[in-house]
Amino acid sequence: MRMMRMILLLTESVLVSYQSNSTVQCEKFRGKTVRVRAGESLYFPCPNTDCYEYTEDRSYDWLRNLSRMKQLERIGTEESERVHYHKSVLYILRLTLDDTGRYITRWYEEDNCDEYETDIVVYEEFNTDLLYYTVPEEKATTISCPVCEKQTGRFIWYKNFSLIPNQEFKNVLRIRNSSKESEGIYTCVCTWEHNGLKHNTSGHRRLIIKDQSRTNPPVFQIPVNNSIVTTDVGTELILVCSVVFVCDECCVRWERNKTTLNEEDGYKQENRIKDGNVQSFLNITKVSELDLLSEFRCKTEDSYRVIFVSITLRSRASMLPVILACICTFLLVLVLSGIVKWFSLDLVLFLREIFIKFSRKEDRKLYDAYVIYQRNNSDETTSKTVSDFVNGSLLTVLESYCGFKLFIHGRDDLPGEDCMNLIETKIQLSRRLIIILTPGTSSISPTAYDLQVGLHQALVQGETGVIVIQLGQMQDYTHLPLGLQHLLCKNNPLLWRDGQTSPTSRFWKRVRYRMPVASSHQRRSSKKRPLECQSLPV
Numbered sequence: 001m002r003m004m005r006m007i008l009l010l011t012e013s014v015l016v017s018y019q020s021n022s023t024v025q026c027e028k029f030r031g032k033t034v035r036v037r038a039g040e041s042l043y044f045p046c047p048n049t050d051c052y053e054y055t056e057d058r059s060y061d062w063l064r065n066l067s068r069m070k071q072l073e074r075i076g077t078e079e080s081e082r083v084h085y086h087k088s089v090l091y092i093l094r095l096t097l098d099d100t101g102r103y104i105t106r107w108y109e110e111d112n113c114d115e116y117e118t119d120i121v122v123y124e125e126f127n128t129d130l131l132y133y134t135v136p137e138e139k140a141t142t143i144s145c146p147v148c149e150k151q152t153g154r155f156i157w158y159k160n161f162s163l164i165p166n167q168e169f170k171n172v173l174r175i176r177n178s179s180k181e182s183e184g185i186y187t188c189v190c191t192w193e194h195n196g197l198k199h200n201t202s203g204h205r206r207l208i209i210k211d212q213s214r215t216n217p218p219v220f221q222i223p224v225n226n227s228i229v230t231t232d233v234g235t236e237l238i239l240v241c242s243v244v245f246v247c248d249e250c251c252v253r254w255e256r257n258k259t260t261l262n263e264e265d266g267y268k269q270e271n272r273i274k275d276g277n278v279q280s281f282l283n284i285t286k287v288s289e290l291d292l293l294s295e296f297r298c299k300t301e302d303s304y305r306v307i308f309v310s311i312t313l314r315s316r317a318s319m320l321p322v323i324l325a326c327i328c329t330f331l332l333v334l335v336l337s338g339i340v341k342w343f344s345l346d347l348v349l350f351l352r353e354i355f356i357k358f359s360r361k362e363d364r365k366l367y368d369a370y371v372i373y374q375r376n377n378s379d380e381t382t383s384k385t386v387s388d389f390v391n392g393s394l395l396t397v398l399e400s401y402c403g404f405k406l407f408i409h410g411r412d413d414l415p416g417e418d419c420m421n422l423i424e425t426k427i428q429l430s431r432r433l434i435i436i437l438t439p440g441t442s443s444i445s446p447t448a449y450d451l452q453v454g455l456h457q458a459l460v461q462g463e464t465g466v467i468v469i470q471l472g473q474m475q476d477y478t479h480l481p482l483g484l485q486h487l488l489c490k491n492n493p494l495l496w497r498d499g500q501t502s503p504t505s506r507f508w509k510r511v512r513y514r515m516p517v518a519s520s521h522q523r524r525s526s527k528k529r530p531l532e533c534q535s536l537p538v
C-alpha cells in the first residue's frame, strides 16, 4: 500500500517535472479580458471550450504574471490556497486588487500544448468598464446573466442597483412588456459553493431598447427587384448589388434558391464598403444550366428585418422569342391604331346611325344646313364649278342620299320675299352653315349679307356649327373676312375635287361627320335613301 503510494507520487512528480521542463513549444492564443470586483470570487474556466471540457487524459498548468510582481508565478492545486486550480478551472476566491495580472493556461495533450492568455482586472468598486452590453433591440423579453455561465448557482437580480422583487432566482431574467423604461443597468449576483463555502460573482449588463422610428431599413440601389439578367451558359457573370445602410453591423450576401453560395462551387462574393454604402459583387465563374432556372437573391438584414432583391438569369437565346413577340405586338398596335384612325370617321357615322334615336334633341330648327356661296361670279368657269357643285353633288349626297334638309338661296326662297329678313330667319332655323369658298380672285364678297349674318351667328352667338368647303386650291385666305379666317384657323376647310360624287367618298364622309345627326323626320320621308348612309360603308 505504502509502496503503491510512493510509486504514484514518484510518477506524478516525474510527470510534473517532465511537463514543466518540457521542451514542448506551446501554441499561444490571446483570450479576452475579464473584469471582476474585489471581495467577490472568480470561477474561471479555461477560455477554450475544448480545453475546458476534455479533461480526460489531459494535463494543465496555470501560471500568472501579476502586475506588481512582473514575473511568472506557478499556481498550485492546493484547495486551501485562496488561488488554486482544479484541472481546467481556476479559482480565485475573495479577489483582491493585487490579483490583477495576466493568467496563463497550458493545456497538454501528449506532445501538443495550447497556451491561453487572459488578463484579469480587479476593480475596487462598480465601474462602467464592468458593463456587458446587449445588442439594442426593439423588444427585450429576457436578460441573461453574463457571469456564472458554466457553474450552477442561485441568482439574484438588481435593476439600477435596487433589488427586483418576485424573481425566479435563475440565470435569465424575464422582462414583461419591455419599453424605453426597461432600459438600465441590470446586475445579477450569482452565489455558488466551493468546498462548503458560499461565494459571490456579479455581472452587470446594460439594456438598450431600440427606438424603431429612428432606424431606417437598408435601401437597395441596384439591382431592380425581380429584374432579369441575360447571359449565356458557360460564360462568366458578375452580379452587382448596392445597398445603403444606416446600421454598422449589417452585412450583404448572395443566395441562389435560398441557399448561401460558396467559393468552392464557383461563386465568389466580394463586399466593398464605403460611406455607408455596401457594394456586393457575386462572381459566377461559369454560368450553368441550373443558374438559368434559379432565383438569385441579394440579401441583407439589420437587427430586426431581413430584406432582399431577386434577380433571375435568362439565356440570350431564350430572350429572342420574347423580343420578337414584343416587336410584333408593337407593330400590331401601330397597324391597329392606324386602322382605327383611318376608319374613325366611318365608325362615328356608323355609331351615329345606331344611336340616332337617343342623341337626337328637339331644337326647333327647320333646316340641317344653310348653304352660303357666291352667286354672281364674274368668272364664268368658277360660276359653273360652284353651281355644278351646289346643284350637283351637294344636293344629291346630302339631300337625296342622306336625307338632310338644306336651305339654298335661289332655290328655296320665294320671289318677292324680304331678302334680309328671310336670310336672318333661315340662318337662325339652320343647324349648320355650309360656306363654299371658290378659288381665284372672284372669291366670296366680304360684304355678302348672308355671310355676315352667318358668321355673326356662328362666332358671336356660338349657336351654329360651320362647315367650310373649298372648291379647288387657294394660295391663302388673307382676302377673306376676318371672322372666316378665324374659323379656318381652327378647322381646315374640306377640299373638294372634281369627281368626288359618291356619298361613300372620304370627302363626303367628312362632311357628313360635321353635319348634325340626320333628322328622323327627314329620314322617314325619304324612304328611297340607299343603305350607305345608315351603316358602315366599305
Ligand SMILES: *[C@@H]1O[C@H](CO)[C@@H](O)[C@H](O)[C@H]1NC(C)=O
Residues within 6 Å of the ligand: 065, 067, 070, 071, 072
Ligand atoms: C510579466 O509582465 C510584464 C509586463 O506586465 C512583462 O514586462 C514581463 O516580461 C512579464 N514576464 C514574463 C515572464 O512573461
Ligand SMILES: *[C@@H]1O[C@H](CO)[C@@H](O)[C@H](O)[C@H]1NC(C)=O
Residues within 6 Å of the ligand: 156, 189, 191, 198, 199, 200
Ligand atoms: C453574496 O451576495 C448576497 C446578496 O447580494 C449577500 O447577501 C451575501 O452576503 C454575499 N455573500 C458573500 C460571501 O459575499
Ligand SMILES: *[C@@H]1O[C@H](CO)[C@@H](O)[C@H](O)[C@H]1NC(C)=O
Residues within 6 Å of the ligand: 220, 225, 226, 307, 308, 309, 310
Ligand atoms: C422584392 O420582391 C419580392 C417579391 O417578388 C418581395 O418579397 C421583396 O420584399 C422585394 N424586395 C424589396 C426590397 O422590395
